Amino acid sequence: MVAAHERVPVAKTYKIYIGGKFPRTESGRYFALEDKKGKVIANVCRSSRKDFRNAVVAARGAQPGWAKASAYLRGQILYRVAEMLEGRKEQFVHELTIQGSTERQAQREVDASIDRLIYYAGWADKYQQVFSAVNPVSSSHFNFSVLEPTGVVTILAPNDSGLIGLISNVAATIVGGNTTVVLASEERPLSAVSFAEVLHASDVPGGVVNILTGFRSELTEQFASHMDVNAVVYCDGGRKVAKTVQEAAADNIKPAISRRGVDWLSDAGASPYLIRDTQEVKTTWHPIGT
């Protein structure tokens, strides 16, 4: 009698995302991600500071081109990301459930994530009107202020949310012409890696979003101190983390933007002010005849 052959399932290798490519960490280090029962779900890259440096190089390289793309195009691309995510909903729901969410929670988080992308896609060609201004001055100048992207922004994504926290921060950052390096949630990193695949399939140029997985304890200070980073966003941690980030950021006086305690699933997690956080105001004094 011939035994029925059971098919060997093909498990996914979770890699990091740098410059539009999916390398393994250069360090060759991994950590085992376990579910609540202690069963290993996946081996995840434990990125090193060199991976981070490479990601910043990629982000810096992609920034001028991304900032030059028209607001309309950036909006279209974000919309495209939402479309791609919608098509792969089931995979994301599944990944969130194996990382500890209930089916209902996961469903809600994925839906909210898609909506969040649409929300920021809509803001792409509008935030500039809302935040720019013509300023009254008491001299014969035409004086106006407009927003410009600050450059490369690092994001320490929220630890307690695998997808919506990451997407809210990334979308708000890149919609304004910045490029970014993100450290995914340490406890729920799988969705971040799969989201990188969605970005990759959505006309987001390589290097605009770079996603690393790994340990906060190891990378937080690097994310804040790198001189070629123009702003750092952090979403977790107590006073000790805040102190670390702020002190390291002080070297080149980059803004250290705290988004701790935000409920990313709620409406509070979506705001044009999140876009403005990583913009710089350029004011022009243009002489006019009296």
Place this chain on the structure above:
Amino acid sequence: MSLTAVSTTARLPDLSRVPAVDEVGVNERVARFQSRSIKTTAKAEALRMILSMIDLTTLEGQDTPGKVRQLCQKAIHLHDSIPGLPHVAAVCVYPNMVAVAREALEGHDINIASVATAFPSGMSSLEVKLDDTRMAVDAGANEIDMVISRGAFLAGEYAYVFDEIAAIKEACGDAHLKVILETGELGTLDRVRRASVLAMHAGADFIKTSTGKIQPAATMQVTLVMLQAIRDYFYETGRMVGMKPAGGISTSKLAIHYLVMLRETLGQAWMTPEWFRFGASSLANDVLMQIARQATGVYQSADYFSKD
């Protein structure tokens, strides 16, 4: 000027006896150099050595005296906030900018290299090339970077190329002669090896890969072949010849790989600016950023380093 002025000791060797290059072997050897791990103190030493070997270069049609003065400033003051840095070996400019560089570098121990001989194509008569060389030397260049006639070389007119190099060497007087093979136009590693042998026998003090105007410029493969030619020439004649890869070496990591290759092919004696140079413009800043990174522990940004 006739070619009879060529020194009688220089003789064109039989290039058909130059050994063939094993391309697969070269690739494998180069891959090994890139797997060496150079860290901490060794890296710090390497970075400083690289700085001291750089020929800081500007060879653009848009060069102005102002741009050249700025480059010379950079050569003298690489990054003053880090004390104790070595200075670069030389600045490399066009012949009509040599006088400007001479003035700007007055009192500093930095050489002035000038390209000559109808750089970068070399498509002119010998008279023009000799005049070009003398003009640069008279203006104060202590190093001349000449290009070989690739067209003649590829057509097999080795004697012509040989005599040309020997004549330019004569015109250089005391100035060092670097011979640019423009390996990107030679096509095969066998030809690179032959051109290296030819140039060294004709009197080159240095052999150099490229002008920087043709892609591919310097690669580790062609540099290895040239280093091997230098080694064999040294065993044959007892004369040391220098090496200058130029073009496309813009990161410290790559430059360190070149140093590893130099050390393992020619040995310690060549590990000085006298015998090895990097022709580069953006490499210096990358090295400086690495040195600053080692000093401060923080990754650096190009925003805080002078551009030229």
